[in-house]
Amino acid sequence: MRSAIRCAIAGLAVVLGVVACTSSSDEEPKQGAQVASAVQIDALMAHLENLDRIAKDNDGNRAAGKPGYDASVAYVTDKLKEKGFEVSTPEFEINTFDLKSESLTVGDQQVKVATFGYSPGTDKAGLVTRVLEVPVDDTPGCEASDYDNLDVTGAIVIVRRGICPFAAKQQIAAERGAAALLVAFVGEQVGGGTLGSRDVAKIPTAGIGVGDVPALVAPGANVKLLIDADATTFTTRNIIAQTKTGSADNVVMVGAHLDSVPDGPGINDNGSGSAAILETALQMGSEPDVQNAVRFAWWGGEELGLLGSTDYVSKLSSDERLKIALYLNYDMIASPNPAYLTYDGDDSDKTGEPAGPDGSAAIERMLNAYLLNQGITPEGTDFDGRSDYGPFIEHKIPSGGIFTGAEDKMSADQAQKWGGEADEPFDANYHASGDTLANIDRDAFARNGAAVAYSVETYAQSIDGPNGVPSRADREAARGDEK
Template identity: 40%
Template sequence: MHSTDSGESPNRSGRRMLVRGSAVLTAFALGLVPSVAQASTPPTQLPTLVTTENIREHMESLQIISDYNGGNRASGTDGYEISAKYVIDQLERAGYEPRKDTYEYEKWEQNADPAFTQSAPEEREFARGTDFQTMEYSGSGDVTAPGAAVNADSDQSGCSAEDFADFPEGAVAIMQRGSCTFETKADNATEAGASAAVVFNHGNSDAPEDNEAFSGTLSSLSEIPVVGTSNAVGEDLVDAGGDLEVSLTVDAGVSTHTSYNVIADTEGGDDENAVVVGAHLDGVPAGAGINDNGSGTATVLETAKQLAKLQEPNNTVRFAFWGTEEEGLIGSTKYVEGLSDEELDNIGLYLNFDMLGSPNFGRFVYDGRGELEGSLTPPAGSAAIQKEFEDYFDSQGLVSEPTEFSGRSDYSAFMEAGIASGGLFSGGDGVKTEEQVEYYGGTAGEDFDPNYHTADDDIDNINWTAVEQLSGGVAHTVETYAESTLPVNGVRSYQGAEELRFDRKADSWLR
């Protein structure tokens, strides 16, 4: 998963089974059967066929592939290539005809470490990562110039040309993060003659994501260097006033790369009402990526294998293993962008599974109702998907909670295309609360996955209870929608959703 702000701690109005969950735990403590709704979901076969043992075998295979191919499974590496061959081989053995969905993309890379310093009114060297981060698609440059604040006390800072009416030619624009995209700020600064742009975090709350140096993206290559800084650094720069002088060096550029998704359809089913089930196959360079996202890959793969043993589905089920997710949701976005209007209309819904075995896990269902603060209004039918997952967990006597639809995983492009979406998530870099320990066990005050995007995301750091419980939800919902999508889309997909504009593209902020 390419992410930071996960929304794993939902508000009370958006929670599922919170009061009922306490009763469930009490019942377990007394050795009683939980008094939760048992008949809300019809019985399905796949949850018993999709076993944790088989999922674990796939995950162990991905670990071995990583171990013998450079220690990771990132896009463009041997680890990714062999992982894809493994998935293709497993699908073929189950009777599928998998295909490679190839795409080209522009990859932005830094050629050298960036540097950012202040020379006046006092000297100060800023630390990369802690004080500032280069934005993706920042332009190159070696700049020493005065700094000039641009409407820096407003969340509209740098969002209009009028903000730059008196901007000194050649200065470095100092702007606050706010309501418009970073690309808009950078373009306006460039048009006004700025030599570089600094966007500081807004500090609107005490949350780390509102104060720390952040990872942002401009979506297309800027003509000038652009960095994001912490709120503290930004306020210091603004407070320096007219005496401010800074130096900024960025050496970066883009090059064209090729990668691919792996796609496989069930042999039977209605092609005009396809259920797309996706997980990203790639990991980050830091390690094997066995939770992120070997867990989702393995669960979707085993679900595909077992579904092939059942009778022909009413609806086509399309299993997708996305490439280049960790570089900005590229594989899934390229797939959706490459579909015609008719092909989009033939997709009934999308299900996303990204991280299902977090060590300090939760049972999180994507917020199809759009109730959480960080969620945009999802396309029609998404709430029905959320309810299907919740009802399944209810029937198992398990608490679940909603998690934000925030643009952090491969559902993003589907939602923007108006396709009803949903899925499951076991938690990433959010912190577990005391209340959540009552629901799931684990440790309060620690991240759901302390190994997220590190070398420790390996087979030894998977919570198999999480895999077992969440994979049951995956299997049940896939089988359910293979038979009927009526509650979601009235059989046909809905394309009339409002325009969505996420604030995130995977780990990178857009605004």
């Protein structure tokens, strides 16, 4: 029986292109299978129970910049340190913008308006003042001279969209004494925009349709602009821990975002991925017998726009990025009506974004083979940029991962294949208060938690073979901009 089990495990590895089967009764299972079998559902759920408790103790969320996120960081780092990992928590700044209300009126008539990101607000009573339009030219509102011979002080200024950034337009208007800036968009659609950051924003700024300009600048028009908004800047952290063994020239990086949305505890999104890579790290230990170093990452600020992973990758030198052989991303792997989706590294689905960087197709094959061996037939999911693989792909780092679905609905064919409920969302609690411990699919979590461990250990042992990724020399040639 033991020999048969070992042969079955090795048979899976053959499918994945890693090792060969043997009939020797003295042969021990390869580490990949050992780690995968060691990642058990009870331990995975224990991590989720702790994250759920943290959320309950902190206003129901674990959002970046909130106490629940800081407590989540402490939980993960403490667990890692207990296993001998050296842990760093690099900080980065997050700019947030909260638009509470906006309105623009001419007399009793409402005018459609779209406040720009990071715009300062008006006072609570709103801004009631005269309105003037800057003459239209090839660079509207982009030069201080555009305001020559205009009495701008205290006025709401209108400029056409075009050429220079919105931030530059509002800065010039502010320097000339304008009280607010409206950017007129051509056509019926009122476009939004952003000023980029709180530090750049000087005066209330919003978009309007060009068709509303005549009414706003008409002599004697009673115009009122009201913007109630807050822009804040705060500091938060990622978590980084790397094995002390394995080649640092071929780093296997695996990540999951640790933050939730402010509206819920984020137990599937993304306590599930965070717990899976944490348990993988704990089972491997800080000094595993591996060929390639493994770097574990828990990202902050993903829910605000992939901010933690983007900051991390952007701050690496070209040489440090070249040392990363591949990136594995695990975001939502225990949805209550679960799909079994692997990132479409080869673009075989021919939808959405193109294929991932060279090596992404191999990662997809490896994960598909693992799931197939578990009796699950996976489907592809597009590299649509909604999770932390985005910054890695931008730098041509091969990437892959598993995803069990969010707000999209399961088809009848998928329900028949996976046993879920057709015409229902994969996760009806996505980005909501119901994303709790009670709404986790344990079977999907168990399967995918083991898949996470197997994928990490597979590439920790070797990045070569039929499901391998480019060597250092090959990826240096492929990532021309990284030299």
